[in-house]
Amino acid sequence: MVMFGIPYPVLKAGVAAVKVPSSAPASAAERVRAGIVTLAVLAGLTLLGDALVGALHLPVPGPLVGAALLVAWLTQRPAHAGVLASADGLIAALPLLFLPLLVEAVGPLRALGPALLPVVITMTAATVAALVTAVAAARIAAWLCSRSR
């Protein structure tokens, strides 16, 4: 049996190798191990999400599917949230991880030439419109919910 292009025994051995310890780490060595386990779990779920998106032609990126799988997993095994706590460090680094993409965005934007200014105005208007509409709609819906109760 081959799952996501990986032969099943290999997949099973891989899952067994990243067996998640059930309690939060205490010593420095345990914290390092928990960090490595966390990275392995997160990378594995990224790959699994990508594989599912590819196989099922889902209209969302693989990592978001991986995140949904992790939420589903944690609702079954809440204790694992403590082991994976070092993932918070990775979330704190998110802006840094986006930085190369922003630097690489300069090329396509510079290629626009005279259209750059209207494109930037359009992007700004759409961002503000989405933010204001989303917050306003959420607040109105919350108000309607509280009134109907």
Next chain:
Amino acid sequence: MALLALALTLGVWFAATRLRGVPPILSAAVALALLVPALGIDPASYARGASPLVALLGPAVVALALPLFRERAGLARRLVPAVAGILAGSAAAIVSAVLVGHALGLSDALVRALAPRAATAPVAASVAAALGGDAHLAAAAAVVGGVLGALLAPLALRFARDPRDAGIGLGTAAHGIGTARAAALDPAASAAAASAMALNALATAVLAPLLVPLLLR
């Protein structure tokens, strides 16, 4: 040469985090956009050198499941407002991009690339390509728009009163970059933003192919 791009990116990032008042992603991006060509690094080798950081983006997005899980009770209580906010915000992003772009005289091809920009970059690129727009420009617009949205995060938190509503706005309007900003400001906003980013990716993939042909007719 590969390590040069990585070291340069990290060095500029640390310098940028010491600069008060300006979000580091903005000052660092401006500095790198100037430094990379000035040091004679071509864009392709910069992209290769900085790719370890980009490779961690996927796992970091999966990691957003943790704040989502911790805040699940609070989010579940605000499920209806959250879904209403995300759908309205998603539609507003697409419609306003098409209407404003058209009013400013942008070509249909450019408008098609900008319409899905509120979705996270890979979704924006694939939706734009399906609409007949340039995928590279769509990804660039998504990233730059995300930074614009993240700049508005403190205002959104004040205007929304409930941090969960601010998170809904930031995740919808500014995907991962807005979510990253929300994560730095408020845990409840971070969890809401992560779920909004996921749902908005789906909403944009469904709504943009319906709305854009209708608006461009």
